[in-house]
Amino acid sequence: MRVLRKITPRRLVDVARAAVLLARARLQTRQESLARSVVSRDPQAPWPPVTTAQSSDIDRVAWAVAVAARYVPWRSDCLVQALAARAWLAAHGIESRLVIGVPHQRGDSFEAHAWLLSHGVTVTGGNITRYAAFPTALPPENWID
Template sequence: MTADGRTATRARRNLWEGRARVVEAAVLLTASSAAQRWISMPRWSRVLGTAAAVPDDWQGQRVEGLSTTAATLIEYRVASAVRRGARLLPWTPSCLAEAAAAQVMLSRRGTPGVVVVGLRLSPDTAGAWDTHAWLLGRHGALTGGPAAEGFSATTVFEREGGLLAREVDLSPRGATRG
């Protein structure tokens, strides 16, 4: 086989692998959405990881300008697949469903992230609280990042052998991917 033939074969394989990731994401988004709707949170939240302490330097801090930079190619591909998979569905998956789907995908690839659940006072309703979930990779949010603005982390979920919340680098970065 010539070099051009190998390049074309590799390109086709990458295309199909990308499509398979999007289908995987759509299936996991569907399963996460169904679980969120019909199964109690304590029963299905183990896919997110184990609840852990919010790092001290995050305590009481509101999310401002959260980076959406993927640290690795795996993080980038999973985040992209979840965004693309969500667009294929006839409904809009919740932020928690997106974080759960991406966490499962990262875990299957040996690099689980950190799921964060946060609260903020609702700007629309006096005394009410808004909730939001996002998934952090090594350098920032892989899902739910832009919508996390103004939220304070109240719970983090970590997977055994995976990234810990205190290891996430949340320092500002100039460029965003995705």
């Protein structure tokens, strides 16, 4: 909790907003199929131009979601964080792409990871270099709900 004592009031508000969005995202993962509604179809597509203000917002969201996820009393794993950050960025009119992938090296059990990209920045998901994005070549009618 030491980190939260040293931040500015604006950043504290950002952490509170992130906590609310994390709660909504957590509920969303329990209530609906995510395949059709949130997974980006082409994470490699070119990005539209980004303004300095939007770039600052992207960094702010990334920081606030990561901090809030450490302190909320529920599990806020990679998918929940990506959904929360995506909702926040969308509210500011900033494009983002949710990506789900698997490790390059196969292990004994299935492992998947979700991350959010926005204008070339990994907003959530940490270091994604060990993951490969699922291919998005299947049309939506072939997706599993």
